[in-house]
Amino acid sequence: MNIKGIIPALVVVVIIFVIWTAAVIPMNAHLTADQAQRDGFIMTPEAPRDRQEFLGLTLAIKNPEIITMTYTLVRPRLPSPHQVAIEMYETIFTKAPTSRRSLVYHAWVTLSATLLGFVIGTTLGILLAVGIVYNRTMDKSVMPWAITSQTIPILALAPMIIVILGAIGIQGLLPKSIISAYLSFFPVVVGMVKGLRSPDGMQLDLLRTYSANANQGFWKLRLPASMPYLFASLKIGISAALVGAIVGELPTGARAGFGARMLVGDQYGQPMVTWAALFGAAITAALLVAILSFIERRTLARMGMGATA
Amino acid sequence: MNETPVITAKNLDLTFETNDGPVHALKDVSLNINKGEFISFIGPSGCGKTTFLRCIAGLETPTAGEISVNGMSPDEARRSRAYGYVFQAAGLYPWRTIGGNIRLPLEIMGFSKAEQHERVNRVMDLVDLGGFEKRFPWQLSGGMQQRASIARALAFDADILLMDEPFGALDEIVRDHLNEQLLKLWARTEKTIGFVTHSIPEAVYLSTKIVVMSPRPGRITDVINSPLPKDRPLDIRDSPEFIKIAHRVRDGLRAGHVDD
Numbered sequence: 305m306n307i308k309g310i311i312p313a314l315v316v317v318v319i320i321f322v323i324w325t326a327a328v329i330p331m332n333a334h335l336t337a338d339q340a341q342r343d344g345f346i347m348t349p350e351a352p353r354d355r356q357e358f359l360g361l362t363l364a365i366k367n368p369e370i371i372t373m374t375y376t377l378v379r380p381r382l383p384s385p386h387q388v389a390i391e392m393y394e395t396i397f398t399k400a401p402t403s404r405r406s407l408v409y410h411a412w413v414t415l416s417a418t419l420l421g422f423v424i425g426t427t428l429g430i431l432l433a434v435g436i437v438y439n440r441t442m443d444k445s446v447m448p449w450a451i452t453s454q455t456i457p458i459l460a461l462a463p464m465i466i467v468i469l470g471a472i473g474i475q476g477l478l479p480k481s482i483i484s485a486y487l488s489f490f491p492v493v494v495g496m497v498k499g500l501r502s503p504d505g506m507q508l509d510l511l512r513t514y515s516a517n518a519n520q521g522f523w524k525l526r527l528p529a530s531m532p533y534l535f536a537s538l539k540i541g542i543s544a545a546l547v548g549a550i551v552g553e554l555p556t557g558a559r560a561g562f563g564a565r566m567l568v569g570d571q572y573g574q575p576m577v578t579w580a581a582l583f584g585a586a587i588t589a590a591l592l593v594a595i596l597s598f599i600e601r602r603t604l605a606r607m608g609m610g611a612t613a
Numbered sequence: 614m615n616e617t618p619v620i621t622a623k624n625l626d627l628t629f630e631t632n633d634g635p636v637h638a639l640k641d642v643s644l645n646i647n648k649g650e651f652i653s654f655i656g657p658s659g660c661g662k663t664t665f666l667r668c669i670a671g672l673e674t675p676t677a678g679e680i681s682v683n684g685m686s687p688d689e690a691r692r693s694r695a696y697g698y699v700f701q702a703a704g705l706y707p708w709r710t711i712g713g714n715i716r717l718p719l720e721i722m723g724f725s726k727a728e729q730h731e732r733v734n735r736v737m738d739l740v741d742l743g744g745f746e747k748r749f750p751w752q753l754s755g756g757m758q759q760r761a762s763i764a765r766a767l768a769f770d771a772d773i774l775l776m777d778e779p780f781g782a783l784d785e786i787v788r789d790h791l792n793e794q795l796l797k798l799w800a801r802t803e804k805t806i807g808f809v810t811h812s813i814p815e816a817v818y819l820s821t822k823i824v825v826m827s828p829r830p831g832r833i834t835d836v837i838n839s840p841l842p843k844d845r846p847l848d849i850r851d852s853p854e855f856i857k858i859a860h861r862v863r864d865g866l867r868a869g870h871v872d873d
Binding site: 506507509510511512513514515516520524525528529531607608609 | 670671672691692694696697698700701702704706707708709710717718720721722749750751
């Protein structure tokens with residue numbers, strides 16, 4: 305990507321940071337006013353109950369001295385960007401990656417479940433797509449169920465999967481991976497069915513004139529033709545797999561992983577921990593998609609097809 | 614020229630069932646094609662010329678009548694790789710190089726690596742594409758791509774070459790050039806060629822026999838044996854004999870048009 309391609313994305317990021325920074329003041333104004341009053345400042349109005357009548361912004365205007373303090377609360381309602389940045393710096397760079405207090409440790413826990421789930425989901429997705437394309441019965445029966453599977457809220461399903469697997473003694477990585485696989489197989493099925501069916505009548509007729517068998521048709525035509533579709537699906541699938549792994553960490557009080565960090569931050573009033581985990585997950589997802597994009601470009605360029613996405 | 618028929622069709626009928634009712638694509642088509650002939654099928658859209666070619670190739674099955682290719686049914690002929698087929702579009706696989714595309718039928722038919730290599734080189738020279746083996750299709754012009762697709766059809770040495778409007782999408786100059794090359798190739802390889810076209814000059818210039826067809830239902834209205842010599846420079850198209858045949862073809866096409 306060249307510089308011109310990065311600028312629009314950067315502008316969006318800057319706008320988001322500006323809105324975020326501005327929102328810190330009204331979001332934290334009430335908490336800050338309470339804290340300032342305890343520290344001996346005189347607030348208007350004086351009674352905390354009366355202050356609830358006002359919007360955060362109004363309160364900040366009436367008490368301009370609290371504005372800078374909204375950015376440094378220990379337990380803010382909305383942490384400021386620099387607070388999240390500091391939390392991330394400390395948990396990524398100043399803690400040993402094996403420590404439970406390191407975000408890298410938690411990232412690895414979630415990432416390993418994500419990758420295992422992604423591999424399971426992708427394999428399953430490709431196998432189902434091949435079945436759907438080559439078998440009439442599967443074509444009629446599998447697709448409706450695949451679509452139905454995605455209409456069930458994963459938040460409702462995840463605890464059941466974890467509990468049921470736990471009851472038969474399967475714990476740790478695999479249950480989370482199964483939730484990841486559950487979310488990531490679907491885009492692969494849809495993309496690969498479309499990709500395997502992408503050769504046109506003429507390309508199929510050509511193989512018929514050679515009396516090619518079904519096997520040759522698959523390896524020499526359908527599979528290579530489906531590659532651009534596969535990569536588009538993989539990029540959606542891996543983000544879904546990450547979401548699945550995090551969701552899998554939420555309902556059972558997992559002790560490690562991004563999901564566990566979000567939960568801990570929420571339950572113990574440490575919003576910076578939650579936010580750092582959120583950003584950690586977003587950065588991980590971006591890296592995973594970037595790696596797949598790189599492989600996509602390399603593969604398609606070597607196949608003479610160029611990047612299509 | 615040897616007078617043994619390699620392709621014979623007798624009272625061929627083909628009806629397609631469509632949502633708008635049955636379409637009579639071929640009606641009572643009978644024809645003999647001899648070994649080494651260059652035979653063109655000409656007619657307006659819907660006259661069944663492509664359908665007839667596909668019947669010869671075993672890509673369509675006639676509803677009635679008999680057809681044989683090299684004394685076999687079209688399906689058997691297809692399985693014994695009796696013909697090479699060139700489609701309207703080059704249809705090269707974008708993920709294969711030009712050499713890789715020409716190698717495709719050879720891989721499928723199980724030729725040895727050495728044989729594949731030798732044959733690819735030979736047919737690439739035959740269509741003047743030497744040196745382009747490692748290029749990808751998108752790096753070549755439309756005319757070159759179509760030449761590569763002809764090379765692909767020639768690679769496994771079938772005696773019959775079936776071509777469905779192979780130059781239809783190319784401009785006039787490129788088409789002239791390719792027509793000239795195709796005649797040279799035909800002279801060198803002595804194949805039997807079935808060629809579908811919309812263009813009267815193209816049909817007359819190339820063929821030893823011109824089959825004029827008309828639509829609704831698709832049928833043969835005239836079969837013209839060309840008196841032109843086998844050796845044909847491009848300017849033969851200005852000769853009186855050429856113009857006379859072209860007239861007869863045009864009259865045949867007009868006669869078939871009375872129904873609309």
